[in-house]
Amino acid sequence: MAELLRVESLKSGYGEAVVVQGISVSLQAGQSLALLGRNGTGKTTFLNTLVGATRRHAGRIFLGSVELSTLPPHRRAEAGIGWVPQERNIFKSLTVEENLTAVARPGPWTVQRAYEMFPRLQERRANMGNQLSGGEQQMLAVARALVLNPKLLLLDEPLEGLAPIIVEELLRSIARVVREEGMSAIIVEQNPRMILPITQRAVVLDRGAVVHEGDSDALLADSSQLDRWLAVSRG
Numbered sequence: 001m002a003e004l005l006r007v008e009s010l011k012s013g014y015g016e017a018v019v020v021q022g023i024s025v026s027l028q029a030g031q032s033l034a035l036l037g038r039n040g041t042g043k044t045t046f047l048n049t050l051v052g053a054t055r056r057h058a059g060r061i062f063l064g065s066v067e068l069s070t071l072p073p074h075r076r077a078e079a080g081i082g083w084v085p086q087e088r089n090i091f092k093s094l095t096v097e098e099n100l101t102a103v104a105r106p107g108p109w110t111v112q113r114a115y116e117m118f119p120r121l122q123e124r125r126a127n128m129g130n131q132l133s134g135g136e137q138q139m140l141a142v143a144r145a146l147v148l149n150p151k152l153l154l155l156d157e158p159l160e161g162l163a164p165i166i167v168e169e170l171l172r173s174i175a176r177v178v179r180e181e182g183m184s185a186i187i188v189e190q191n192p193r194m195i196l197p198i199t200q201r202a203v204v205l206d207r208g209a210v211v212h213e214g215d216s217d218a219l220l221a222d223s224s225q226l227d228r229w230l231a232v233s234r235g
């Protein structure tokens, strides 16, 4: 397998404050990574630094052979980074279909394939973004990132604030995208029991540093690690 993403000793933060304290991560093409950690441990800051939305203090980021570290955000997107931020950046005054066609770029992920992955969006294709439920908006945000045909998909807490039934539906779709379709992805999530079953690799952050890295299934089976870093309730 070829290495897709290599992050070397990345430090970043806000103003003088260093939040990401020297993170090194590597991801192979076709792999998915769960990025876990308690509130405020730097997960979002790490993703935002990959896309160029937060200032990097030190370290380097490579996507394949392309160094992203010094590129502006739009050049990182062109290089193959697809980003779904926590605030779901969809166009609220465009229809579902327009949201997708406005950003689609050539590649395997066509609007039709996005509809196959998210059938609910096909049903809602003529609805405006602001007429969608929170879960449908999240599906649209993920579908928009897919039709950009990225090499690496970054999802920031895609399940946050959604009703349990929608969480299940969205999780099933994300699982198909990463497992069956082999899309490389980093998925930030609070709840390890949700995301570990559908990812291959896991990284746990604490205070801006990596405190655990390994296979997702091994972490899922290791309740002492889960308790230690994630304070997961049993059961």
Ligand SMILES: Nc1ncnc2c1ncn2[C@@H]1O[C@H](COP(=O)(O)OP(=O)(O)OP(=O)(O)O)[C@@H](O)[C@H]1O
Pocket: 014, 019, 037, 038, 039, 040, 041, 042, 043, 044, 045, 046
């Ligand atoms: N725009 C900002 N300006 C200054 N400090 C920030 C900013 N955004 C986040 N921080 C700080 O950076 C630290 C890490 O926050 P971050 O959002 O990356 O954590 P997180 O692990 O994603 O947590 P959460 O699950 O709560 O989003 C926190 O201490 C937070 O207060």
